[in-house]
Amino acid sequence: MSQVLVLNKNEIDSLLTLPEAIESVEAAYLAKENETGKLFPVISHEFSSGSGEVDIKSGHLRTNRVYGLKVVSWFSENQDFSLPPTFATSLIFDDRTGEPLALLNASGLTSMRTGAAGAVSMKYLAREESSTLLMVGMGQLAPYLVAAALYVMPRLDEVILYNPHGIEKAQQREPEFLLRLHQLLASLDDRNYNISITDELAEAVSRSDIIVTATPSRVPLIQAGWLKPGTHICAIGSDMRNKQELDSFILSQATIYVDDKVQATLIGEAEIPLRHGLINQESLKEISKLVITKQSGRQSEEETTVFDATGIALQDLSIAKRIYDLAVRANIGTAIEL
């Protein structure tokens, strides 16, 4: 028998700060690039009911002496049972002995690593003087993405929120969004920024330096003609076949970075433009190349840059192991003989 540490959502929320998550995601990209990190094939299964899906992302992060997996399940009809649509669970193991280390509720962890990944892309792709950020989508991920952006982009002072479900829905969600945002920005309390809600997507796009999309959309929301020169876009929502948030012409004219070429091709924002021949495989570069060289991926102040994030197992492993180490040190969680 060995001992496994069970860490629930509240415990994890209390342990990890966003700046640490950003560090962990950068470390994961570094490991991917120097090959101390290895992604195993992603498993995806759609349940025959058509209203459920499960993804299993797994890998080995040698630098952190850990391997493991995350299971993310999505059931659209869960609201009928008063349950959240998504459950995420991680299981990590010691790569020296194979002992299970921890079982983690991976919901907050996934939001943290996704926000952090968006921020890492801004650090290497957005213009340094970016001051206006448009957040498209006001779901679970939105406060994490905005908070992470505020951590890495020092001149950001204007945040515009847009909800594709309409301005009323946006107003309804705003208090929850702000509450979480302020919690996440705890260590950045001297920062001044203005937050507003808009109903005018095209107008908001045309005056934003950074646009983050995190919706489950299957039709393009952002049109190429609306963009001002030099915008950086984080396309977060597309993580399944047939999802799309950006007009394909945006990608055909942009510098595109992805977190993993294989995944981006199969399930990312790049999937549809690739299928239609509007871009090709050579258009996709991996963000890990910028992280390892610490160089900006932007060639000019005018070009559009796109980060197509699908989320990779190394991010989850890097953050999960950090949480585990923090929990052991702080004596948090429930240790159980397995």
Added chain:
Amino acid sequence: MSQVLVLNKNEIDSLLTLPEAIESVEAAYLAKENETGKLFPVISHEFSSGSGEVDIKSGHLRTNRVYGLKVVSWFSENQDFSLPPTFATSLIFDDRTGEPLALLNASGLTSMRTGAAGAVSMKYLAREESSTLLMVGMGQLAPYLVAAALYVMPRLDEVILYNPHGIEKAQQREPEFLLRLHQLLASLDDRNYNISITDELAEAVSRSDIIVTATPSRVPLIQAGWLKPGTHICAIGSDMRNKQELDSFILSQATIYVDDKVQATLIGEAEIPLRHGLINQESLKEISKLVITKQSGRQSEEETTVFDATGIALQDLSIAKRIYDLAVRANIGTAIEL
């Protein structure tokens, strides 16, 4: 947050009997054949040290309303840390909502399902009057395989044990083997059978009706010329590339059943004979076809039959869900808010 039930090795051992495991494995094969069960691709990763490996087997068993996975890790140098070489851990989910149901120590569960799978193959492939069983290998799995055989083969009255490491090792391991065997046979206490240890493999093979091999061998142990007509062989050990327990000529002349064609081809006993062209894909039939029709797969009293078991996720899921249901009813295990 949702509640997950953690079930450790001792709790699981106390919950599941071998006859129930045999039922569960038959149900898993039934589901495979009628397509209410689905195997996801197996993930296999060898650590660069060369002394460790991890396999992730996952799937969906609709009949039992469960999906999930089992992670089995093997680290050959674990004895240096006073740890077992293998750790097995299962995680199962409700297929209506995606909620995690249970985290299980899957060591005993794997032994149970492997013993049960061997027994299912005997039920459909061994001659009914089989009275002598040879167990090759005296590791963790041996008592499970022998006990399961005694449950399904009513005329079995002689068990011969052979340890490839020599007769002294066999004698050292015998007390532990017998202790476990008697525990597993608790509900079969009126059964008479004789157990002996042998050092004469060829002789023992030549008088056995059923031969079970469960060793990590990479060279054939059982030679074709030693077999008597009508023998049934359960080849359990080969579950990785380059493992082999049987002379390839045995397979080239035998009726071969497997638990999964894809897995058998990649990692089973059939792998090497297939690679050498001694058998072809058409030689492999799936045992689930016999389970669904309840017909023997044996065409004559003289032929050799081989069951090439690699172990499939549906077996693990079927047993894990049964253990979970028993645990909930008996209020066993540790329920934790995740």
